[in-house]
Amino acid sequence: MTVAADLLKWLVGISTLMVFWEIAGRQAWLGGGLPPLSGVFAYAIEPRSTELLLRSAGITATNASYGFVIGSLIGTLIACSGQIWRPLKQGLDTLSTFVNAIPLIALGPLMIVTVGEQFTPMATAALAVFFAVFVATLGGFERVPNVHRDVTRAYGTAHWRALLLVQFPNALPSLIDGLKLGVSTAVLGAILGEWFGAPAGLGVLIVSSMQNFQINLLWSAAIIGTVMSAAAYFLLALLQARLLRRLGL
Amino acid sequence: MGDLENCVMSNTSHAQTLQAVAGKPREAESASITGPSEIALTNVSKTFALGKGQTLDAVSNVNLNIAGGEFIALIGASGCGKSTLLRMIAGLEDPSQGSITIAGQSPEDCIKRQKLGIAMQEHGLMPWLSAWDNVALPFRLAGLPVDTERVDELLALVGLADFAQALPKQLSGGMKQRVSIARALVLKPDVLILDEPFGALDAVTRRLMNNELQRIWSQQPTTTILVTHSVEEAVFLADRICLMSPRPGRLALIEEVELNRPRGLDTMHEPEFRQTLAKLTAALDDVCTQGSRQ
Numbered sequence: 171m172t173v174a175a176d177l178l179k180w181l182v183g184i185s186t187l188m189v190f191w192e193i194a195g196r197q198a199w200l201g202g203g204l205p206p207l208s209g210v211f212a213y214a215i216e217p218r219s220t221e222l223l224l225r226s227a228g229i230t231a232t233n234a235s236y237g238f239v240i241g242s243l244i245g246t247l248i249a250c251s252g253q254i255w256r257p258l259k260q261g262l263d264t265l266s267t268f269v270n271a272i273p274l275i276a277l278g279p280l281m282i283v284t285v286g287e288q289f290t291p292m293a294t295a296a297l298a299v300f301f302a303v304f305v306a307t308l309g310g311f312e313r314v315p316n317v318h319r320d321v322t323r324a325y326g327t328a329h330w331r332a333l334l335l336v337q338f339p340n341a342l343p344s345l346i347d348g349l350k351l352g353v354s355t356a357v358l359g360a361i362l363g364e365w366f367g368a369p370a371g372l373g374v375l376i377v378s379s380m381q382n383f384q385i386n387l388l389w390s391a392a393i394i395g396t397v398m399s400a401a402a403y404f405l406l407a408l409l410q411a412r413l414l415r416r417l418g419l
Numbered sequence: 420m421g422d423l424e425n426c427v428m429s430n431t432s433h434a435q436t437l438q439a440v441a442g443k444p445r446e447a448e449s450a451s452i453t454g455p456s457e458i459a460l461t462n463v464s465k466t467f468a469l470g471k472g473q474t475l476d477a478v479s480n481v482n483l484n485i486a487g488g489e490f491i492a493l494i495g496a497s498g499c500g501k502s503t504l505l506r507m508i509a510g511l512e513d514p515s516q517g518s519i520t521i522a523g524q525s526p527e528d529c530i531k532r533q534k535l536g537i538a539m540q541e542h543g544l545m546p547w548l549s550a551w552d553n554v555a556l557p558f559r560l561a562g563l564p565v566d567t568e569r570v571d572e573l574l575a576l577v578g579l580a581d582f583a584q585a586l587p588k589q590l591s592g593g594m595k596q597r598v599s600i601a602r603a604l605v606l607k608p609d610v611l612i613l614d615e616p617f618g619a620l621d622a623v624t625r626r627l628m629n630n631e632l633q634r635i636w637s638q639q640p641t642t643t644i645l646v647t648h649s650v651e652e653a654v655f656l657a658d659r660i661c662l663m664s665p666r667p668g669r670l671a672l673i674e675e676v677e678l679n680r681p682r683g684l685d686t687m688h689e690p691e692f693r694q695t696l697a698k699l700t701a702a703l704d705d706v707c708t709q710g711s712r713q
């Protein structure tokens with residue numbers, strides 16, 4: 171229900187934006203940098219450009235997906251480990267504030283020299299997702315009601331068992347919020363990583379079209395990137411709504 | 420202080436005589452395996468550090484001996500340290516001074532042997548688990564195989580057999596509290612800790628719940644400590660009532676309740692009930708106004 175309402179709001183917003191874009195492009199309010207939307211579409215559906223765009227988008231989607239899975243797994247596992255091994259928790263809290271302050275763009279060059287150009291997009295995507303999911307999961311654990319903690323303590327429950335039976339289900343809504351945030355950043359992270367010098371992908375397309383002043387290609391690539399992260403976001407929102415209902419929350 | 424300690428001592432022996440005289444079923448049971456545990460509190464105090472060198476004396480020098488299978492009610496103004504005392508007995512908080520033993524061992528040992536049941540004012544049910552799974556949760560938390568018959572039995576005991584598959588959000592406030600009490604009882608605890616479990620209920624539901632708790636407790640006598648705001652509830656349920664003075668919480672008065680068991684809804688109309696109720700209400704008012712005058 172709410173996901174459908176969300177989607178509707180988005181569609182209304184996007185159509186308004188598209189109409190404005192078309193008008194602004196036709197009137198050339200921003201000069202040659204913003205062509206009319208219809209022109210961008212016309213360019214994108216030419217077979218040659220469609221093929222190039224889809225191939226690049228496929229590569230970016232793959233990079234983003236791997237990054238998403240790796241990043242969210244590591245983020246969740248590290249956040250959970252602090253619940254099992256208490257001394258780690260303080261360190262993780264400090265790490266989360268520190269990690270939040272690092273700009274991803276500063277890590278790009280580091281990635282190139284460590285994991286290589288091929289894997290940099292995955293790594294930057296994974297890192298971006300890791301931040302989002304790690305912080306969200308820690309936040310979820312903070313919100314476990316005290317009375318739930320008391321119940322687990324009153325039965326002398328082992329930390330890992332309390333994590334599995336009580337803490338993790340409590341943190342799940344927050345974790346999924348993190349995943350939702352994470353899918354958008356995964357796409358962004360992958361494009362950023364490609365930008366630093368990957369062999370192919372939307373990021374590469376954006377850099378080269380910018381340098382060659384292929385305005386229509388540049389906008390097509392940007393739009394596809396946006397559509398991809400929006401679609402992934404809604405997929406997760408749908409999953410979240412279902413899961414929360416299942417969890418009785 | 421000396422007087423109070425004497426009073427505690429004599430009360431304990433009195434409770435045991437009372438138990439023997441009344442010939443309660445728990446007497447017969449206490450010979451088998453572990454049985455309900457006696458609890459001893461010796462000079463128990465709790466001071467919280469509030470930071471910046473500030474401290475707060477929540478509980479001060481409490482001495483109390485609770486007989487195995489006895490039902491104790493703890494009353495007093497809010498903020499006088501009742502929950503803190505209860506949490507210390509449950510091993511959820513360490514005393515700053517003094518000691519607590521349950522059947523001669525520390526509360527932590529009692530926890531490790533899974534012999535403790537707790538139900539708090541907030542029901543604390545897991546929203547993603549059905550009523551049945553919530554009652555079964557202690558088995559899983561304790562790493563024991565789930566005794567499905569026992570879970571069924573307890574749901575029936577609290578009158579919720581038909582709601583086994585309902586999620587907490589589908590249950591009323593009173594039903595949730597009943598699930599929470601079934602959960603506290605499912606592992607057959609030696610000690611039952613109840614912190615205002617009916618605090619959020621309306622008067623009628625509360626009386627019915629009291630009656631139900633009374634019935635359940637009579638079927639399986641367990642050393643029980645109940646914190647409550649309601650003097651009526653305390654008199655109806657307890658063998659002895661402990662009145663705590665405002666901060667720092669001390670035991671100001673310990674009162675024996677001489678009502679026969681089993682008690683039912685009509686017990687509340689007996690003159691004996693009304694007398695005890697009036698006496699304790701007056702004592703509570705007295706203790707609380709003394710506190711505010713200081």
Ligand SMILES: Nc1ncnc2c1ncn2[C@@H]1O[C@H](COP(=O)(O)OP(=O)(O)O)[C@@H](O)[C@H]1O
Pocket residue numbers: 467468469475477495496497498499500501502503504666
């Ligand atoms: N964890 C804590 N830290 C600091 N102060 C606390 C803590 N728990 C309780 N207190 C304080 O101790 C006093 C007694 O609290 P409590 O035992 O909850 O009272 P009651 O249950 O009788 O209403 C209160 O003043 C409360 O603010």
Ligand SMILES: [Mg+2]
Pocket residue numbers: 501502503614
């Ligand atoms: Mg309290």
